[in-house]
Amino acid sequence: GENVEQHPSTLSVQEGDSAVIKCTYSDSASNYFPWYKQELGKGPQLIIDIRSNVGEKKDQRIAVTLNKTAKHFSLHITETQPEDSAVYFCAAGRGTSYGKLTFGQGTILTVHP
């Protein structure tokens, strides 16, 4: 089955700096890669996703890049703010009718004011 590795497990940055979280996946058939933000005691919130037919996607301060050959994808957050502090999860899935996702281990991002 699919295996997703996520690094780093914790990331601490100063407000205004950039943050990068990286994930690798094992199943070459995976073609959908979402990123979720989870705040304490809440459910994950989709922040951005990318499909295997594109290499990069950007939404304001957030961007995701995908390297299919190397089977890795990354989340980039620029101009970080304290409210960006949360746990971030990457995931990988196939474009099947069931849409099952495999999640990474999560990254605790702390943005210091």
Next chain:
Amino acid sequence: GAVVSQHPSWVICKSGTSVKIECRSLDFQATTMFWYRQFPKQSLMLMATSNEGSKATYEQGVEKDKFLINHASLTLSTLTVTSAHPEDSSFYICSARGGLTDTQYFGPGTRLTVL
């Protein structure tokens, strides 16, 4: 984005009792719903996948007789934890996807504490 609700948000029960958790998609029809379990400071562990009108598919190691899942309509799925024990205490989260898209939208989660 699409909205998924869960009820209750938290529940405390005695060992041996059963607890039902509801998951609703509020503004779209969810052909597939997923149930996850999350332990503190850990990732999401998929328990089962449910499709409207059919039996749920459970992940390896998840007891289907203990975690009963019903997906009775395109907007509602329920998870019943039967004969709950303290080790079942966890954060249970559902997600829903509509149509043929891969996008999953998560509910806010339910904190279950079994005494």
